[in-house]
Amino acid sequence: MNFGPNVTVLTVPMLSPVMGPTVIYPVLLKDGDGLTLIDTGMFGQYDSLVQAILQAGEQLSSIKRIILTHQDIDHIGNLPVLVREIPGVQLFAHPGDIPVISGSESMLKMTPERITGMPQAFQEQINAFLEQLTQLGEITELHDGDQLPWGGGAEVIHTPGHTPGHICLYLPQEKLLLAADELRVADGRLAGPAESATPDMPLALRSLRKLDGLPVQSIVCYHGGRYDGSPQVLIDSLAGGL
Template sequence: MNTNFKLLEIEFDYNGQHQVITPVLLQDEHERILVDCGYPGFIPHLEKALGRYGIGLESITQIIATHHDMDHIGSMAELKRKFPHIHIITHELEKPYLEGKRKSLRLEQAESSLEEIPPEAKPYAEQFIRFLQSIETAEVDRTVSGGDTLPWCGGIEIVHTPGHMPGHISLYLPAGKTLIAADAVVIEDAKLAIANPQYTLDLEEAVRSVRRLLEYDIEQLVCYHGGLFQGDVRQSLHELLRTYPIDGTSAQV
C-alpha cells in the first residue's frame, strides 16, 4: 500500500507575532486526510501549503480534528461548506464542542480568568473572548476513542492524549512508525515540551499522556507547533517527563 504523510508548514503573523503551525496531510490510494486546519480564514494558507506538493484542497476526503482549539479547527466549518464531501472525525469527547452543543472549554477558561487579570489586560482578554465566540461550528461525521484504528494509510491508531484538553488525540501510523502529536507535545529550542502548560486544562493528565507516548515505537514525531522533531524521540520524552512531577513524585519512567 502506498502510504505517505506531508507536512503543511504554514507561516503567518498573528497579533503582531510570527507563528508557524504544521497541519499534516495523510494519503493513500483512496484517501487524503487533513489533520487539523488552522485558524479561521486559513483556506488560502492551506491551498498554498498543499500546492507545494501539487495537491488541490478539493481532493481532501477527511479532516481529523485533534481537539477544538481555535488554531486547529478555525477553518473547519468553512472547509465543510466549500467541500461538503469532506468527513469530519474527532474524539467522542470533542464532538459537542465542535458542533456547538457545549461551550468551548477554552472560552470557559478565558471567561473565568477575567476577574483575575489586571485592568490593563482586560481589553485584550475581552477581544480574545469575542474571537473565541466567533469560531464557527461544524457537524461531526464520525467519532473515535483511544485505541480505535482508522482503516487508511496502513492503519491510523487513535491515541487518546488528554490534558491539553480532555478529548485531545494524537495519531500513530505503525507503517511508518510515525506519531502525529498535535499539542500533546511541542518543540521548543529543539526539545520537546508541554504545550502552553499555563493554559493546559489538566497538567498532570498532560504529563501522563506524554508518558503514554513511550508505549509506541516512534521514529518520526510531528508536532503541530514545531513540525518534525529532529533528535532521539524516546530520550527527549524521558527528559521532558523528568521535569514534571506527578502526584508529588518525580516523573521517572
C-alpha cells in the same frame, strides 16, 4: 515535508492573537480515494492553508476526511469554511472534544469572559466562527486504540490534559508520531505540552505514559514541526513517577 508516499506535513504561517506570528504543521494522509487532513489552522487564515495544500502538489477537492486532534481554535479554525468548500467531507474527533467542536459547549480556553477581553475585531471574528460550528453536521467519534486505514494505517492514542479529547496518531509504517499539542519542538529540542495552554498539566503528563515504548523514529508536533528521534527520554523525565 514528506514521510514516504502517504504522509505530507504542511507548513502553514499563522497569526495568532495569543502567540503572534508563528508556523503550524497540519498533515495530509494520502490514499487511493483521496486525502485525509489532520487539523485545519486558525480561523480567518483559510488562504494560507489552501496555499500550503497547493504547494504540496495536492488539491482541496481531494480531501475526503478531516481529523481534529482537539478543540483549540488554531486546530479547528478553518473547519466551517472547509465543510462549505468540500461537499460531503467527513469529520472525525474524540468524543471528549466533540461537544465543543460542534458548538454545543463553550471552548475550554477561549471562554466568553476571555473573548470579551480581546480586541473588538477579534471578538466579531470568533463569535461568527463559533456560530458556524453549530452548522457543521455529523462528527464521527474516534476512540483510544482505534485503528484507522488511512495513510498506510494509523492508531489513535487518547492523550487528555491539554484538552479532554486530545489525541495523537501513531503511524507504524513510518514509525511516525503525530503528536499534535502533546509534544512540541522548542529551540530544536523536544518538549512537553505548553503549560500556559494546558488546563490539566498533571493529566497531560500522565498521558505521555501512553506513548511509552512506541518504536518512534520521527515526531511531528503542530507547534515546532519535525523532530527526529524517540520521545522516550522526555517521557521518562516528565512523566516519571506519575
